[in-house]
Amino acid sequence: MSYAKALRCRKCGQEYPLEPRNMCDVCLGRIDVTYDYEAMKKTVSKDNLCAQPVSMWRYRDLLPVDSKEVDIGTGYTPLTKADNLGKELGLKNLYVKNDCLNPTYSFKDRAVSVAVTKALEFGFDTVACASTGNLAASVAAHAAKANLKSYVFIPSNLGSGKMVGAAIHKPNLVTVNGSYDDVNRLCINLSQKYNWGFININLRPYYAEGSKTLGHEIGEQLGWQAPDCVIAPAGSGLMFTRIWKGLNELAILGLIDPVKTRMYVSQAAGSSPIVNAYNNDSKHINPVTPDTIAKSIAIGNPSDGEYAVKIAKESGGGAWAVSDKEALTGIKLLAQTEGIFAEATGGVVIAVLKKLVAAGKIKPDDLTVAVITGAGPRTQDIMADVVHATLVEPTVESFDSAFDK
């Protein structure tokens, strides 16, 4: 049995059993899984964690699952010492957490692996999500592995061409003749009508917990310590808050010292409701209409934005936004210094990191982790301008001439 105890509302503290649920009935607040950390402490140690599989499931004791996991090989992605990028930016202890290297090329596999495992535990025969890319691919892949039926909903104006990564796993791909808001509304209505596991609705408390393993891995891979700074992207803000939770759980379990990490939110200027709230010193997130190439974080009404702001403030970090142009430069910088091709969201992270260093917020010696959450190839059309091939004749002379040899 897991150490998960209950679901609890973050706002009013109302508790619920560990069931499919999306919000608090009393105050409509967000709900989280709570754990018996005292009991967990008795079995979790560095030695027994290190003996576990090299995947996110080495932290299974810290996750709310009771059954065999649905795993397609997610997690324990590289934490790469980024000396070239560090030199470029003026940082001596920079690491890149490369979550591009998950099975469907983004961090979503962590969250979905837990959510689909719970879907089976709850007896659902169908899982569903509304997604325009990374989440859809991950849900479809995990549903295939778990022999579950799946539905993926997308707005029709997106076009289905970008959905190959999901479609290859043969979900029921549904294009909805309407806007994002219409898709939102339809999914909420369907989640009330059908007994399905909706990944980011009634399975969301469990989905959220999968992202904690990013924090767990960072702490372990740094030799059981928390970094001085984490720079991570925020769309809904959920993953950002879970990196913090993951690090703090390691401290609660006595595996690392108390966490003093400064947490920095990075968003695209065209969709930055969390950064706006941070800058306005507001607890409330005013929704915006997104306009950015960083589609993975183009969320105008972020469900966990308020908590992302809280963590950025309480940790002594911050919240920064960069333009799409800066994000594109960030993608190139990461690719051309560290060999990592990230999606636009990764470019946002690198561009924010650059700004933080320039502003003196991050010092050269700070142990810094930049979290790269998704790979570039799925959206490579935004980088088409990098292709400048040199045409040569099939002769050595022609090659030498072209390259001044």
Add this chain to the structure above:
Amino acid sequence: MAKRQVMFTFPQKLIKEPIIYDLGIKYSIITNVRRADVSENKGWVMLELEGEENNIDKGLEWVESTGVRVDPVLGNIVEA
């Protein structure tokens, strides 16, 4: 009868308008406020609506037409 949880964000010029009351009366919707924060400059209200599905849809269209922003309480469901 259907239920829907929504958030209204009021611009300054509409803060004094009885929009939630009007929504209830005009569209036969039970409006149940759960959380709110209203100041002189801006206000938001999270509430649960209960009524006929069609009336809720039409009522929310009317609320948006007044200039109040309407969002689902859950935040965006559509993710990348």
